[in-house]
Amino acid sequence: MLQVRNLQVHFPIKKGLVFDRTVGAVRAVDGVDLTIPRSTTLGLVGESGCGKSTVGKAILRLVPLTAGTVTFDNLELSALQNEELRKARRHVQMIFQDPYASLNPRQNVESIITEPIRTHQLRTGAAVHQRVNELLDSVGLPRGAASRYPHEFSGGQRQRIGIARALAAEPDLIIADEPVSALDVSIQAQVINLLADLQEQLGLTYLLISHDLAVVRHISDTVAVMYLGAIVETAPAETLYTNPQHPYTLALLSAVPVPDPVVEDSRHRMVLQGDLPSPANPPSGCRFHTRCAYAQRRCEQERPVLRDLEPGHQVACHFAEEIAVSISATRGGDVVL
Amino acid sequence: MSVLTRRQRADQLDDPDVANSLTREAWRRIRQNPLAIVGGTIIVFFVLIAVFAPMLAPFNPRSNAWFDQIRPTSIPGPSRDHWFGLDEGGRDELSRLIFGARASLMIGVLSLGIGAVAGAFFGLVAGAFGGWVDSLIMRLTDILLAVPSLLLALSVAAVIGQSQTAIVVAVAVPNIPLFARMLRSSMLGERQKDYVTSATSVGVRRRSLVMRHVVPNSLAPMLVQASLALSTAIIDAAALSFLGLGSADPGVPEWGRMLANTTRLLNVAPHLAIFPGVAILITALGFNLFGEAVREALDPKLRR
Structure with a gap:
């Protein structure tokens, strides 16, 4: 279960040539509370610039937190530092919006997928290769894709590679930041269904960040609506849409x-x-x-x-x-x- | 059109032997580019001349055996024995040009290499650490950029004396801030990209984040700048030795100096200005064409 309490992320506005003075702050996230029970999906919606992506990044500590706590199961992510944080990040993985920018163009697919495995020594020796094949199978890519480079794939295929990379770390929570908004509508459904299947198989917990209300409705158990750094309404998905x-x-x-x-x-x-x-x-x-x-x-x-x-x-x-x-x-x- | 590319992609995927890394694709584009073929041929031609100079040169470049043919009002031009004529010291111009390729290419490549490597080092440190380290290095490069390179060259020569080393240093140093800034800024650009965020969220260590993800993707502009700047370096080196900063020994053949020595003899022996001038021009053109091809091969906008 993910619990976010009073999350605040303020980006300082700095001025000055030599000595930076802080002249204000962009309150990107200003007091957000979220609870996502295990193996469920929370859809976080809101218009561009409301801070929904920053919430996702803040949970992973990719942006500095101004205040608030993030707890996943019994692990207080917001209290960890350096090496502890680096190791804990494995439990929370991210899927990105832009399937072109989110894959290193100089790594082949095998190298992309094995990076989390090697970094955290989840498998060794021949088991690494075995695991790559498993992951490619589970996201619906041919095994031959392993030796390919990202630019040889279409947007939807690249997004599958991104999902395989996230799964390789064996996470419990996946933060999907606009996972399908860069894809054709026909491909969107495939990727969303893939995410739903994986949740069922692996018991994953999702935080789905999107501006697409239809996508969120389709996959979410709970939906939270964000406006200018704060949540204005949260309800079970059907309730939110009907009432x-x-x-x-x-x-x-x-x-x-x-x-x-x-x-x-x-x-x-x-x-x-x-x-x-x-x-x-x-x-x-x-x-x-x-x-x-x-x-x-x-x-x-x-x-x-x-x-x-x-x-x-x-x-x-x-x-x-x-x-x-x-x-x-x-x-x-x-x-x- | 998109249907076609989709099909081509699918076909490519079915063939297990053709994994196309970006490097391989860039290399393929370079090979298919006529600019690269012309530029590359010129470069190879001059490099071969420099390497095999002792075998190619018809005479010893330092021998002034034909000094008796030199008059203040006439210097023999091209003839059957001396294809490019004699120089003002009674030496064979062709042999001097052939040996001169060694010094000119060496100085150009060496000075650019030093500038690029040192610049890359500072850029890497600035880009990898950021914060006050970055600020410090960038202010230092600002200072270097503010010093006119000719002034710098003259001061270097004044300190360490007239030598080819002086030219190398003088051409290398102004290149350092250029390369440092270039690598730093492309690293900063890459660091913002999602794949770096992704690697961070995977838990990749900082060193491998920089060396495996950020740096390899930041090198393309460096490579382009290096290949284009080579021609400038060769011209600059020639210009500095034209100004008399090169080796104190006048017998050492070097294109820039050969040009310098003949300025006052232009109306007597125009061939002494034309041949070294054309040699510098063609070499610089070769590197420029090749550099342009490298740029085209690595430019993501021109990539299919």
């Missing part, structure tokens, strides 16, 4: 097109005004109040905390109940989103 409560989630879901012109016409569209505010200078109170159609005085002053609406469904909004009532009043019943 969203936070106005930001409502807006996100209403932007997903429905392939039915009748439904599409009758939908209640919520179009967000303006851009994502700068995380270097976030709005006071509720981060979303500058773009929220339901914002009131209190939203500017008091930052809402995640609170339970019903078991497993948490929302960070002062007026979630009122908004739900007002929407069903104007629409006269079910909201089609």
Whole structure:
């Protein structure tokens, strides 16, 4: 089980030619709590720049943490240093968005896949080669691929190589940062299904970071919606899609097109005004109040905390109940989103 | 078109013997490039001349046996015995050119080699450690860049005396900051890439992260710069010996100096300016063409 408590990642803004002065901070992640039970998938969604990728990197300690704890099973990742951290990283692996940039162009596939094995001495001698074949089989690549170089493969094949590399470390948790958004739609489904199969076989825990709501819905058990460095709503996947409560989630879901012109016409569209505010200078109170159609005085002053609406469904909004009532009043019943 | 490439990829995958590493692909592109063939032929030609100079040269380059034919108003030009004529000291111009290839190529290659290796070392340290080490090395290279290379060359010659070593040092030193900066900046660029992040998250040790991942992928611009800068180094070396910084012994043949000695005889014996000048030009052109081919082979934008 992965537990993230009050995670904060602030990147200092420095100025000065010789002596750097810190003149501010980009609050990329500003107080995130996450819990992912073993062998389940949490989908983390949000628009570009909301800090969702930084959360993934922070869990692996690839960016310095400003505050907060990350615990995986009994291992407190956020407390480890140097050699301990290096060894512990094996338990958490990452799959990257860009299948072109995430593979070293000068390593052949065998070398890419064996790197985690050799680094952590998981296998020795002939067993290494055996393991490479196993991994290639399990991600659906021909064994002949081992001697090939990344540029000889297509995007989807490269993503499979990336997955094989992640599996080679025998991790428990896999952080998939936009694993399919660089792929053709037809290939996306293959890779997502591969991830689902591997989870079933190996009991993996996933943190799936994506802006693609359909992909997240397909594979996630729980979905967390992030806005400007904080989580605004988290719920079991079906609940989030059928009964969203936070106005930001409502807006996100209403932007997903429905392939039915009748439904599409009758939908209640919520179009967000303006851009994502700068995380270097976030709005006071509720981060979303500058773009929220339901914002009131209190939203500017008091930052809402995640609170339970019903078991497993948490929302960070002062007026979630009122908004739900007002929407069903104007629409006269079910909201089609 | 994408269907075709997909098929070609699939076909390639079916053939187990043709794993194409980037190095091999680059080499294949170099071999198919006409620029590389012309440049390479020129380079090989001059290298062979330098290596086999004693066998190729018709006369001893230091022998002034024909000094009696030299007049202040006339120096014999090309003839049957002396294909490239005689120089102002009554020596065979062709033999001097052939032996001169040794000094000129040697100085160019050596000075560039020293500059590139030293530059790569500093760039590697700066790029690998970052932080204050990086700042320190980069400020030092700024200082080196601010010194005009000609001034530097003259001061080096003043300190260690007129010699070919002075030229080598003088051409090498200004190259150090160029190579250091180039390697550092391409390392910084590579370090941002996902495959490095991935190796970090796998738990790869820092040394192997730098040496196995970052450096091999940062070397391409260095290689290109080195092959292009070779021609500049040869021209610079010739220019410095033209200015009289070379060996104190006037008998040592070297293209730049051969050119320098004949400036005042241009109207009497134009062949003495033309032959060494053309030799320098063609050699530099050869390295330039080859360097251009290397650049084309390694440039990711031109890669299919």
